[in-house]
Amino acid sequence: MVKTLTRAAQSAIAWSLLGISAASASVEIVYTEPTSKQEQQAKQAIIDSEVNLLLVELSEQYFPFKTPLTVSYGGEDGPLYDPANHTMMMPYHFYSEALDYFTKNDYQEKYDRAPELGAIDTILHTLLHEAGHAYIEDQSIPVLGKEEDAVDNFAVVMMLEYVEDGDNAAISAADMFAFESQDRPDYYAVDEYIDEHSFDLQRYFSTLCLIYGSDPEKHSNLLDEIGKESLADRKDFCISHYQTINSNWHTYLKNHSKTYF
Numbered sequence: 001m002v003k004t005l006t007r008a009a010q011s012a013i014a015w016s017l018l019g020i021s022a023a024s025a026s027v028e029i030v031y032t033e034p035t036s037k038q039e040q041q042a043k044q045a046i047i048d049s050e051v052n053l054l055l056v057e058l059s060e061q062y063f064p065f066k067t068p069l070t071v072s073y074g075g076e077d078g079p080l081y082d083p084a085n086h087t088m089m090m091p092y093h094f095y096s097e098a099l100d101y102f103t104k105n106d107y108q109e110k111y112d113r114a115p116e117l118g119a120i121d122t123i124l125h126t127l128l129h130e131a132g133h134a135y136i137e138d139q140s141i142p143v144l145g146k147e148e149d150a151v152d153n154f155a156v157v158m159m160l161e162y163v164e165d166g167d168n169a170a171i172s173a174a175d176m177f178a179f180e181s182q183d184r185p186d187y188y189a190v191d192e193y194i195d196e197h198s199f200d201l202q203r204y205f206s207t208l209c210l211i212y213g214s215d216p217e218k219h220s221n222l223l224d225e226i227g228k229e230s231l232a233d234r235k236d237f238c239i240s241h242y243q244t245i246n247s248n249w250h251t252y253l254k255n256h257s258k259t260y261f
């Protein structure tokens with residue numbers, strides 16, 4: 001035992017001499033200097049939430065990268081994944097904007113979840129969405145259909161299968177799409193129909209569909225805003241759809257039989 005500890009201590013020293021952190025094997029988190037008080041607050045909220053530790057742990061357990069992924073917080077661009085340098089860009093203002101949406105929509109009063117938590121739920125979903133793009137690139141996973149939809153599915157499957165309270169976090173992420181969609185016109189410009197993303201309201205319903213399908217009893221009322229004529233059909237579809245999506249993503253994941261908690 002002592003020998004092991006000594007060896008561990010020695011290797012920790014060796015790592016630090018090389019300037020490499022042993023903890024950053026698969027995902028490395030980088031914080032650029034905040035440029036305003038609001039950015040500083042966002043950075044602190046993100047650190048305090050431990051959402052990055054969760055991302056790193058999930059990656060190590062289920063989607064380890066061949067080439068380490070860098071997650072870079074700060075700046076103006078993003079959220080996005082840049083395959084050119086295998087880096088995810090996550091601006092601090094994305095957290096602040098999400099917090100604004102959850103606050104102005106009275107999330108605590110109407111949905112019984114703190115706006116701060118809703119914003120972190122959205123960050124987690126987005127980190128996993130972008131990590132999904134990175135994983136597809138890293139593992140050369142074939143994409144048949146819209147990659148944006150595929151990585152939305154990846155994010156929700158990871159949350160539902162391996163994150164404690166992940167279903168409620170995924171519901172918050174879905175609600176964020178609904179909030180964003182309230183600011184949008186009823187009809188989109190022609191160019192927007194060819195965008196690689198589905199529309200926010202589609203992403204909202206797709207997320208709810210997966211959540212419902214993962215546990216129809218627990219979430220029996222989740223799809224109730226859908227008209228009665230199609231509700232039964234949609235419920236059946238969502239159950240089989242979740243099974244398909246969950247099992248297909250697991251073809252490409254490590255340790256699929258283990259659960260996170």
Ligand SMILES: [Zn+2]
Pocket residue numbers: 129130133148151
């Ligand atoms: Zn994307």
